[in-house]
């Protein structure tokens with residue numbers, strides 16, 4: 001499993017499937033336990049992630065770490081990745097062709113890890129994996145079971161960095177996630 005995850009990561013680091021490859025410093029394959037029960041899937045690398053080649057290491061990542069800790073989770077025991085693996089210019093939303101070009105990597109990671117729970121962090125991940133028309137403000141915190149995997153869409157931690165009024169909603173999503181994990185994983 002570790003080998004499969006590392007093989008996918010190596011492919012991602014060398015990827016030229018879309019034009020985002022031209023602007024990147026580093027591709028960001030994702031990191032964590034290759035046998036994790038839970039995966040977190042975000043939108044895409046930002047400036048800090050692009051520099052370091054690691055997911056969620058900027059301000060949103062700091063907040064994610066705190067929320068994980070409050071939920072009794074450590075980074076090393078989960079797997080954290082994104083729907084696109086290279087930074088989009090000015091952190092714009094990923095385009096459908098970029099998501100499509102990267103999709104095989106994400107599907108490969110999900111198949112290799114075979115998690116019980118996938119936490120969809122923010123709108124683009126939710127729309128990519130659950131429903132292209134999903135409204136994150138309507139379905140955040142609500143679990144959906146599909147093909148034996150429990151998908152849990154949540155607000156992106158960056159949302160409350162931009163809009164402090166959303167902080168309680170972000171914290172509540174993590175509390176719901178923790179309750180679901182306790183129920184689902186025991």
Ligand code: URA
Nearest residue numbers: 042043044045055056
């Ligand atoms: N935001 C994301 O969606 N992913 C990252 O890796 C960092 C910030």
